[in-house]
Structure formats: structure tokens, C-alpha cells
Amino acid sequence: MPELPEVETVMRGLRSKLQGRVIVRAQTHRENMRWAFPPGLAARLTGARVESFRRRAKYILMRLDGGTSVLIHLGMSGRMNIGPRHPNAIPAHEHLTLETDDGWRVGFVDPRRFGSVDLVATASEDAHRLLAGLGPEALDEAFTASSLSASLTDKRTPIKAALLDQRVVAGLGNIYVCEALFRAGLSPRRSARTVAGSRAARLVPEIKATLTEAIAAGGSSLRDYVQPDGELGYFQHAFKVYGREGQQCERCPGVPECAGIRRIAQGGRSTFYCGKTQR
DNA sequence: CAAGAATCCTGTCAGC
């Protein structure tokens, strides 16, 4: 379920285990995920020292010495697993394995293979084709009500779809869009251009709070962002509307005219919302 | 050009 908070938490987990370490061994176990791995990926990783990490939208950037960064996207089903180095067989759907000089083994597992790995020059990371068109980071101070308003002004698409568009704001996915719209009291069906203005002023702080709270939940529930089973980054998080079709929302306790949380399809994806409090 | 649909792939789960 990698949206911004999960990717952030996975990135922090990788940082806690890999930053400053030397990769003594790297192996790919197929030639591609969503796209072909870049030529020489394993060779470039082998012997490299991991300098630092950062996240951009739902991408993780791992900077190596020598001026190369590894660009990682977890897709829909991507996970990072870490554990003591061992000689066992490759786990199912593990496509990339790294081993560090202090005895850890990191595996990138992605059954659905919508994830990706690429190399990019550290000095020009943001010029990579996958990053170049991204909008402002959802948690960056450059993402404001006025900046959001400006990008929604002419959009007739539903606000739900607009917020999923990474060119409008980077990092949100289906779950947190639903959650943020609920908190802001805005209908996911509302035309995006009608959110420009005062409604955007209500929405932006809720987007940020939703994401910040989710990241905090990950940070507080996981030691070094690593689960006991070695999986990085994921955590239990209670959603207010996502996945709660038919349940009473927290704003309508005992309100008879509230039909409960609805589920509709928008652009082929499920949207959850309260028809009474979200307008 | 904007917006919606199709698409990549496998696992899981509900229903029969």
C-alpha cells in the first residue's frame, strides 16, 4: 500500500540500515520489473557506498558514492525485506538483492511488478523522466492553498481524480485522497475547479495532517521502521473512510439520514466517502 | 489538450 507515508517509512527504514554501508554484493533475479533494469545495475551497485536517501513523491532515491542514485518505485505491491545475510534460496518475487558489509541482506519483493528500478545521475535526479513532471510535494511548504487553487482553476474533472494526478500534487494515492477529502468535508465528486479558493484553504491543511499523522504512526509503531519479520515500513493504520463501506462515519453517530460510508467508482477506482458531511 | 480507458502482473478473497 505504498503511498507517500508508506514510501517515506520504507525510505527511513532503508536509511537506518544502509546509510554509510558498502554494498558488497548485488544481484538482479530477472531483467525487468515495470521496465527493463538499466544495463549494469548490479555491477554499479556492487562495491558502492550508500551515502544518503531521499524521497520524492512515491519514489525513493538512494545516493551512491561516485555520483549515481538508484531510483526505486514500489508500485502497487512492492516491499523491502531485510534480514541477516543467509545462503538460502531467493524468496518468491524477489527481483533485486543487496548485501551489506555489515552482514545484512535487503530484498526488493514485488509480486505484481508494477515497481521499478533505475539509475540516474545524483546531480540531476529531478530531471529524470519519472520525476520531471511531478507537482509540489504534498508536505512541502510550496504546496499551499493558492498553489493548489492555481492548478485546479480550469479542471472539470472530479477533485478525487485531480488529487490523484501527480502533476497536481505529488505523493497522494487512493487511500489518502479519500481520507483527506473526508476530513475536509469535500465531496470526491465535486468538480476540481470549484475547490479552487476557500475550499482549497480547507483541503490543503487536511492533506498535510493526514499524511503527517500516517508517517508518525509508522514511526512510532516500528522500531527503526523495521517490522519483526524484517519487512520495512508498513504499519497498521486506521482509516476513517477507506475500506469502510456501509459503516457509520465518525461524524454521523446515530444520524438517521446518514446512509453510512458509500463506495463509488471514479476512473475505475474505488472512492469511499460520507454523502452527508462531504459536500 | 484534457479526460477517460486500457494496460502491465499476480495474489487474495468472496461466492458458488
Add this chain to the structure above:
DNA sequence: TGCTGACAGGATTCTT
């Protein structure tokens, strides 16, 4: 228990 179909948190690419 086993089969089938729907669906899944993404984002690019293709069509309209």
C-alpha cells in the same frame, strides 16, 4: 476443497 471472477494501495500509454 476447488474453481471463477472481481478487485487491489500506481502511473504510463493509448484513445476519444
